[in-house]
Amino acid sequence: MKKLIILSLSLVSELLLGKPALAEINADWLPQNINLGIESSADLTFDRDSQTNAGLNEVSFWLSTNSDSRWQFFSEIEIEDPISWDNQQKFNNDGSTINLERLYLDYNLSEKVNVRFGKFLTPNSRWNLLHAAPLVWTTTRPMATNWLFPIRTNGVMVFGAVPFEDIAFEYNVFSEVLENEEIKDQQLRFQHVYGSRFSLKKTVSEIGVSVLSFREKDTKQNYTMFGMDFYTYINNIEVSGEVFQRLRKDSKDGGSGGYLQTAIPLNRIGMPNWFWITRLETLDRPDDGHRNRWLVGATWRMKPMQLLKFEFTGGNDPYPDAPRGFITSFALFF
Numbered sequence: 028m029k030k031l032i033i034l035s036l037s038l039v040s041e042l043l044l045g046k047p048a049l050a051e052i053n054a055d056w057l058p059q060n061i062n063l064g065i066e067s068s069a070d071l072t073f074d075r076d077s078q079t080n081a082g083l084n085e086v087s088f089w090l091s092t093n094s095d096s097r098w099q100f101f102s103e104i105e106i107e108d109p110i111s112w113d114n115q116q117k118f119n120n121d122g123s124t125i126n127l128e129r130l131y132l133d134y135n136l137s138e139k140v141n142v143r144f145g146k147f148l149t150p151n152s153r154w155n156l157l158h159a160a161p162l163v164w165t166t167t168r169p170m171a172t173n174w175l176f177p178i179r180t181n182g183v184m185v186f187g188a189v190p191f192e193d194i195a196f197e198y199n200v201f202s203e204v205l206e207n208e209e210i211k212d213q214q215l216r217f218q219h220v221y222g223s224r225f226s227l228k229k230t231v232s233e234i235g236v237s238v239l240s241f242r243e244k245d246t247k248q249n250y251t252m253f254g255m256d257f258y259t260y261i262n263n264i265e266v267s268g269e270v271f272q273r274l275r276k277d278s279k280d281g282g283s284g285g286y287l288q289t290a291i292p293l294n295r296i297g298m299p300n301w302f303w304i305t306r307l308e309t310l311d312r313p314d315d316g317h318r319n320r321w322l323v324g325a326t327w328r329m330k331p332m333q334l335l336k337f338e339f340t341g342g343n344d345p346y347p348d349a350p351r352g353f354i355t356s357f358a359l360f361f
Contacts, residue, residue, distance in 0.1 A: 064089035068160035070356035076345040082111030084160070084356075087128065097136075103129040129179070143184040143201075149177050150184070150199040151224050151237035152269060153256040160358035161332045164290050164302065167340060170310035170318060170349050171284025175271050176239055176252055177217040181205040188228075197235075199224045216244035224254075232259040246314065249276045265290040284310040293325075300328045304338065310346070318346050332360040 057063055065088055071081040087105040092098075108122045131145025148156050154172045157163055184201035202221035219242045226235030237254040250273045258267035270285035286308035293301040306322040324338030336356045345351070 060092055060094040062089075062091045062093050064091075064360060066159050066161060066358075066360045068166075068356055068358035070166055070354060072350055073353045074350040075352045076350070078114045080111065080113040083109050085109075087159070097134055099133040099135070101129060101131055101133070102127075139187045139189050140185065141187050143186065146179055146181045147184060147201075149180045149220070149222075149239070150186070150201065151176060151222055151239045151252070151254055152271075153233070153235065153258065153267070154269060159360070160356070161334055161360040164288070164304045164326050164334075164336070165306065165322060165324065165338055166336050166354045166356040167320075167322065167338070167349065169269070169284075169286040169288075169306070169308045170320065170346060171269065171271055171286060171308060173348055174215065174310060174312065175273060175282055175284055177215075177220050177241060180220050182220070193229060195228045197226045197228055217241045218244060219249075222252075226256075233257060248281065250274065250281045251276075252281075263292055280313065282310075282312045284308070290326075302326050302328070315346075316344070318349070319343055320349055320351075330359075334358045 065086065067083065067086045069081070069083045071079075073079050085105050085107050086109055087103055089101070089103050091101045105126045105128045107124045107126055108120070110118060110120050111122060112118050127146065129146055129148065131143050131147050134142045134144075136142060148158075150156055152172050154163070154169060155178060158168065158172075158178075160166070180201060180203050182202050182204040184199055186199045186201075187197070189196045189198075200223045203219065206218050220239070221241075222237060222239035224235055224237035226233055234257040235255065237252075237256075239252045239254070240250070241252075242249045252271055252273040254269065254271045256267075256269040258265065260266070266287075266289050268285065268287040270283075272283045273281035275281040286306055288304070288306040291303040291305075293299075293303055302325065304322065304324045304326055306320075308320045308322075310318045320340055320342035322338055322340045324336065326337070327335040329335055334357070336354075336358070338354050339352070340349075340354065341351050342349075
């Protein structure tokens with residue numbers, strides 16, 4: 028474990044210093060048609076409800092095939108919290124774990140139909156599909172995308188896209204086959220997961236609707252969840268959001284939540300590749316009560332896959348993975 032952590036830290040540090048580590052790896056030993064990507068992020072958090080902490084959040088290795096075959100493979104192995112720091116324990120790796128985040132095979136039946144087998148991100152949420160740190164504007168994740176539905180599904184999915192002039196109709200229909208037993212601390216446990224998401228997508232906009240059925244093991248309740256998500260651009264301002272409503276089997280309220288986020292480019296005031304970020308979000312779980320958060324901050328896109336983020340967050344009452352205070356982070360993918 029320690030050797031793998033040291034290797035991961037050395038790879039990240041070499042790329043931060045501009046050394047061609049990845050190019051050497053690809054040229055030296057990766058077979059043809061095999062792609063390797065490495066994603067990582069580090070943050071510093073001044074949480075008003077807890078102690079100051081910092082650390083390398085994760086080092087993820089993405090391995091995929093790129094060939095003319097109908098079969099394609101993808102896997103993501105993550106070293107979580109390889110090194111962290113706080114006021115009490117100083118530098119440590121006590122919470123470090125190795126997780127199999129994704130592992131699946133895709134089979135291309137036709138131009139419009141594909142089948143996926145394995146462990147994949149549950150596709151009922153746009154944020155959930157884009158959650159990797161270099162692909163999102165903020166360090167913190169909206170609460171509703173973390174505490175209302177299963178983040179991953181072990182099973183089978185049929186997906187594809189049907190073009191209509193300048194619009195594409197995209198669909199995902201999926202079902203759990205094997206219950207996910209690899210649950211991290213504080214994560215909710217789900218079973219009997221199945222659902223679908225349908226969306227209309229243009230070059231710079233998308234709107235999607237989803238329905239998801241599952242059982243939450245901690246509450247011992249069956250839920251049906253309806254969702255809607257979108258993103259678009261208004262005068263070069265990116266506007267995105269999601270909303271979810273869960274219903275119990277007896278049609279009573281089972282929880283809800285959502286967020287609305289904007290990313291405003293600051294090039295007009297002489298700050299190219301900087302974006303002003305705002306977000307309002309809410310989460311309501313019957314057993315936990317109502318939570319809300321607001322966020323303001325700025326993100327510098329140093330390179331297409333290197334982001335430096337600064338944000339202030341606030342709201343009512345503490346909640347796991349939703350700090351209130353100041354957070355800064357750096358994320359990259361190579």
